[in-house]
Amino acid sequence: MKNLNSVHLNGLRAVEAVGRLGSLQAAADELGVTIGAVSQQVIKSEAQLGRPLFERTPKGMTVTETGASILARLREGFQALSAAVALAQHRDDNILTISVAPVFAARWLVYRLDRFAGRHPDIRLRIDATTQLVNPATSDVDIGIRVGSGHWSGVKSELLLAQEIFPVVTPQIAATLREPADLLKVPAVVDGHAMFKWDVWLREAGLSGRCMEERHIFNDASLCLDAAMAGQGTMLAWQTLAAYALEQKCLVDPFGIRARTGFGHYFITAEGVREAQKVTAFKAWIREEMEESMRLFQ
Amino acid sequence: MKNLNSVHLNGLRAVEAVGRLGSLQAAADELGVTIGAVSQQVIKSEAQLGRPLFERTPKGMTVTETGASILARLREGFQALSAAVALAQHRDDNILTISVAPVFAARWLVYRLDRFAGRHPDIRLRIDATTQLVNPATSDVDIGIRVGSGHWSGVKSELLLAQEIFPVVTPQIAATLREPADLLKVPAVVDGHAMFKWDVWLREAGLSGRCMEERHIFNDASLCLDAAMAGQGTMLAWQTLAAYALEQKCLVDPFGIRARTGFGHYFITAEGVREAQKVTAFKAWIREEMEESMRLFQ
DNA sequence: ATTCTTCATATAGATTATCTATATCAGCAT
DNA sequence: ATGCTGATATAGATAATCTATATGAAGAAT
Numbered sequence: 044m045k046n047l048n049s050v051h052l053n054g055l056r057a058v059e060a061v062g063r064l065g066s067l068q069a070a071a072d073e074l075g076v077t078i079g080a081v082s083q084q085v086i087k088s089e090a091q092l093g094r095p096l097f098e099r100t101p102k103g104m105t106v107t108e109t110g111a112s113i114l115a116r117l118r119e120g121f122q123a124l125s126a127a128v129a130l131a132q133h134r135d136d137n138i139l140t141i142s143v144a145p146v147f148a149a150r151w152l153v154y155r156l157d158r159f160a161g162r163h164p165d166i167r168l169r170i171d172a173t174t175q176l177v178n179p180a181t182s183d184v185d186i187g188i189r190v191g192s193g194h195w196s197g198v199k200s201e202l203l204l205a206q207e208i209f210p211v212v213t214p215q216i217a218a219t220l221r222e223p224a225d226l227l228k229v230p231a232v233v234d235g236h237a238m239f240k241w242d243v244w245l246r247e248a249g250l251s252g253r254c255m256e257e258r259h260i261f262n263d264a265s266l267c268l269d270a271a272m273a274g275q276g277t278m279l280a281w282q283t284l285a286a287y288a289l290e291q292k293c294l295v296d297p298f299g300i301r302a303r304t305g306f307g308h309y310f311i312t313a314e315g316v317r318e319a320q321k322v323t324a325f326k327a328w329i330r331e332e333m334e335e336s337m338r339l340f341q
Numbered sequence: 342m343k344n345l346n347s348v349h350l351n352g353l354r355a356v357e358a359v360g361r362l363g364s365l366q367a368a369a370d371e372l373g374v375t376i377g378a379v380s381q382q383v384i385k386s387e388a389q390l391g392r393p394l395f396e397r398t399p400k401g402m403t404v405t406e407t408g409a410s411i412l413a414r415l416r417e418g419f420q421a422l423s424a425a426v427a428l429a430q431h432r433d434d435n436i437l438t439i440s441v442a443p444v445f446a447a448r449w450l451v452y453r454l455d456r457f458a459g460r461h462p463d464i465r466l467r468i469d470a471t472t473q474l475v476n477p478a479t480s481d482v483d484i485g486i487r488v489g490s491g492h493w494s495g496v497k498s499e500l501l502l503a504q505e506i507f508p509v510v511t512p513q514i515a516a517t518l519r520e521p522a523d524l525l526k527v528p529a530v531v532d533g534h535a536m537f538k539w540d541v542w543l544r545e546a547g548l549s550g551r552c553m554e555e556r557h558i559f560n561d562a563s564l565c566l567d568a569a570m571a572g573q574g575t576m577l578a579w580q581t582l583a584a585y586a587l588e589q590k591c592l593v594d595p596f597g598i599r600a601r602t603g604f605g606h607y608f609i610t611a612e613g614v615r616e617a618q619k620v621t622a623f624k625a626w627i628r629e630e631m632e633e634s635m636r637l638f639q
Numbered sequence: 640a641t642t643c644t645t646c647a648t649a650t651a652g653a654t655t656a657t658c659t660a661t662a663t664c665a666g667c668a669t
Numbered sequence: 670a671t672g673c674t675g676a677t678a679t680a681g682a683t684a685a686t687c688t689a690t691a692t693g694a695a696g697a698a699t
Contacts, residue, residue, distance in 0.1 A: 044371070044419055044420065047422060048372065048373050052350035053685095055425070055426075056350065067675070075343075076658065079660080079661090083677085087656095093429070094429050096429075103676085108481065117421070120422035120424075121345065122418075123415070123417040123421060124350070125342040131390035183406065349686090352685095352686095364647095365646070375688060375689080376648095380647060382686080399696060401646065
């Protein structure tokens with residue numbers, strides 16, 4: 044599209060408007076400039092293109108034949124540009140764009156969306172599932188939820204839930220366990236991206252210095268949980284990851300021993316910006332759902 | 342498309358280029374400006390649209406989700422504008438655009454076009470049939486042929502053929518005529534737009550002061566000739582109008598008396614411009630065809 | 640820990656594009 | 670002859686766009 048370097052886009056727009064509207068006056072009205080400006084731009088554009096596009100008659104300007112086919116394409120072009128601008132400037136205040144980790148979406152949020160729709164029928168969610176940290180001030184996201192230290196620069200973070208870890212196994216495996224030390228002999232499936240290690244829980248369970256039989260490593264926590272649900276061993280899970288599987292009794296926490304990792308679930312919003320009502324409503328709803336979800340851990 | 346008034350088209354182009362090429366540097370190369378210029382334009386366009394279109398990462402700029410759909414439309418738009426510019430700047434030197442009166446095209450030129458194609462296989466004609474006088478300097482026409490005085494301002498005119506008029510009738514009507522005065526009793530069909538009257542011919546035929554029985558008036562010379570060919574009377578025709586009908590013996594010139602109108606067929610070209618070779622070739626061909634066509638009047 | 644590289648942004652001021660205001664021209668209608 | 674309509678030309682003001690340069694952030698290499 045380097046050929047556009049040899050012409051002025053404003054001039055092409057003037058040409059298109061005159062061609063479509065039939066006179067300099069009508070084009071000037073639409074473009075918000077004077078007749079003289081449009082006349083100059085049309086004349087200059089014809090020179091840049093090396094071809095007359097209009098014939099001047101006492102009754103006004105008529106399009107030449109080749110001008111007609113050129114104008115048809117100009118019109119397509121400016122109509123597409125206009126549609127782009129309309130799309131950009133359109134504000135649908137009833138869409139809330141949230142950014143969450145895929146695993147959070149898949150293992151906790153997706154099961155609750157109907158309840159959000161029931162509570163807030165006027166708000167539609169747009170879920171951007173990504174592991175990358177997002178800054179709502181410089182992206183088109185309204186709010187994010189992430190697990191981490193909470194110390195991220197450039198954003199406002201608000202603790203939602205302190206992260207606790209605990210082993211999960213299938214009920215069949217759980218039936219073979221009598222005390223926490225029995226767990227040392229169960230193969231462990233490992234989430235390679237996890238920000239914590241087994242020793243954090245082992246310490247909490249009074250088994251400092253001991254080691255798990257770590258086996259398969261997964262690059263996705265969801266896959267890792269699937270492996271545990273398939274009976275391939277135990278996984279060191281956290282609340283939101285395991286909540287639904289626990290609730291459905293596909294997995295159990297055999298001893299109820301939980302260790303804090305020092306990390307947490309945080310809301311992420313733009314710093315120094317007054318919070319939109321839909322964002323406030325969403326946070327309140329998430330807090331209620333989280334509170335209800337955590338009851339099954341007591 | 343008034344919404345385009347609130348944005349800068351050059352800025353939208355910078356946005357599109359960055360979105361398509363992935364970096365400020367690549368976009369700057371295509372647009373022929375510096376990185377700083379592109380950066381400023383993108384930032385200003387995001388402000389004008391009221392929405393971020395890119396997320397800035399250490400590896401470069403990535404498109405936001407809504408940015409992607411906006412950029413898709415911008416791309417369509419600039420591709421169409423680029424196609425328009427390419428179309429305008431394209432020079433097909435093998436197309437010759439001529440402007441002739443519709444009646445000249447229909448009654449004389451169209452029957453000879455195969456011979457032009459045979460003689461000049463590399464030149465394609467684009468025939469703009471219109472009664473309006475054309476100025477090749479200010480339109481996209483290369484050459485015109487018109488009947489008139491030849492005194493038109495702003496153009497160069499070159500006599501091709503002096504206009505002569507003569508009555509034409511069907512062979513059946515001709516068989517009933519013995520001398521020119523017999524024609525006075527034949528109904529005359531009249532071309533309302535003709536620049537001459539019957540008295541010009543009557544004077545030449547030695548019938549000054551006499552009158553034809555003028556009947557139906559037509560606003561199109563071709564229709565008028567059709568009426569004559571349908572046996573509805575005599576028409577005062579001129580050479581190029583009647584040539585083909587005479588050649589096919591659908592009509593005859595009963596007495597061979599022709600009067601000069603003072604008008605002529607003229608080539609019309611742009612003043613003070615060196616003639617393109619294809620224009621010269623076309624004129625030479627027309628002169629040969631005209632010469633051959635006029636032989637049947639001798 | 641330090642240095643280098645890559646990519647984007649900010650700023651000041653120069654250059655170019657675009658605009659307004661006004662005068663003028665051509666053709667048509669009265 | 671006059672008035673109206675529509676386009677064009679011109680001078681100069683205003684805004685858009687650009688270059689040159691400095692700066693900042695993040696990641697890679699040492």
